[in-house]
Amino acid sequence: DIQMTQSPSSLSASVGDRVTITCRASQSISSYLNWYQQKLGKAPKLLIYAASSLQSGVPSRFSGSGSGTDFTLTISNLQPEDFATYYCQQSYSTPRSFGQGTKLEIK
Amino acid sequence: QVHLVQSGAEVKKPGASVKVSCKASGYTFTGYYMYWVRQAPGQGLECMGWINPNSDVTKYAQKFQGRVTMTRDTSTSTAYMELSRLRSDDTAVYYCARAAAAGPFDFWGQGTLVTVSS
Numbered sequence: 001d002i003q004m005t006q007s008p009s010s011l012s013a014s015v016g017d018r019v020t021i022t023c024r025a026s027q028s029i030s031s032y033l034n035w036y037q038q039k040l041g042k043a044p045k046l047l048i049y050a051a052s053s054l055q056s057g058v059p060s061r062f063s064g065s066g067s068g069t070d071f072t073l074t075i076s077n078l079q080p081e082d083f084a085t086y087y088c089q090q091s092y093s094t095p096r097s098f099g100q101g102t103k104l105e106i107k
Numbered sequence: 108q109v110h111l112v113q114s115g116a117e118v119k120k121p122g123a124s125v126k127v128s129c130k131a132s133g134y135t136f137t138g139y140y141m142y143w144v145r146q147a148p149g150q151g152l153e154c155m156g157w158i159n160p161n162s163d164v165t166k167y168a169q170k171f172q173g174r175v176t177m178t179r180d181t182s183t184s185t186a187y188m189e190l191s192r193l194r195s196d197d198t199a200v201y202y203c204a205r206a207a208a209a210g211p212f213d214f215w216g217q218g219t220l221v222t223v224s225s
Contacts, residue, residue, distance in 0.1 A: 001169075034211035036152075043202055043215035044152065055213070087152055091209050095168040096142065098152040 002026050002090050006099035012107040017078045021102045023071045023088035032092035035064055035073045038101075039084045047086075048073065080106075109133040111203050111216035118222045124191040127219045129203030136184035137161040140206050143177060143188045145199040146218075157206075158186060193223045 003026040013019050023033065031051040036044035046055045048064035051071055061076045075082055083106050088099040114128040129141065143155040156167035158177040165177045176189045186203055201219045204212035 032209060036212075038152075043218055044212070045215075046211050046213050049211040049213075055211075089152075089211070091206070091211060094157070094166055096154045096206075096212075098154065101151045 001095060002029065002093060002097050004088055004090055004097050004099040006086075006088055006102050008102060009100065010103045010105065012105050013078055014107045015078055015080060018074065018076045019078060019104065021073045021086055021088075021104075023066075023073070023099050025069045025071075025090055025092075028068045029090045029092035031067050032090055033064070033066065033071045034089045034091060035062075036087045036089065037082075037084045038087065044087065075104075109205070109214045111205065111214055113201075113203060113216040113219045116220040116222070118224065119193050121194055121223055121225055123193050123223075124189060125193060125221050126187055126189040127201050127203075127221070129186045129188075129216050131184045131186070131205070134205075136179075137181060138207075140208065141177075141179070141186040142204045142206055142212060143175075144202045144204055144212070146202070147196070147199040150199075155188070155201075160186065190221075193221075195223050197221065198223045 005024045033051045035048040038044040047058050047062050052064045063074045086102045110132045112130045117125050119125050137160045140157045142157045145153050155171050158165045160179045174191050178187045203216040205214045206212050
């Protein structure tokens, strides 16, 4: 099974900041990497798919990059509604493993 | 528009089984895989497996082999996940999620809380 490792596990930032979350796969997954946002008590929401493609309706301040084993999610100009937990997920093989999550909190 | 609507919360005793449903609408049910993902309280996301509603082929994560069964009813566009021999550590929110082959989980159900307690 492919292991996904995110860092950091938590992050404090202020409105207007730019933050970066990283995700590393235990083997190459090409660009089969997705990012989700989850708010408390809600289902996850797809933000980025195929490493860098923005899901319809997602603000352009969210961006993704990477290929192979190393990936990043960048959020520019943080807004109050962005404070949530973020997960990466590989869709290269089954089981579709997730990272352990990064909790983004208000500083 | 696409909707996945899950059945309501369940409380079960250890050793029992639970069956969660996920009714799809707004798209061709047989055109996408249906995955099941669970999230224990305060924990991350764990993929349990998938069913191809078109072929009825299933694949389960090793951890759940022998305890989980995923089925579908194409006449009602509903997917089901049954988990047997429940333990206290099966207490979690269970989600269904739609995906194209090798694609992301683009739509999710609202989640079903399953509580296992004596």
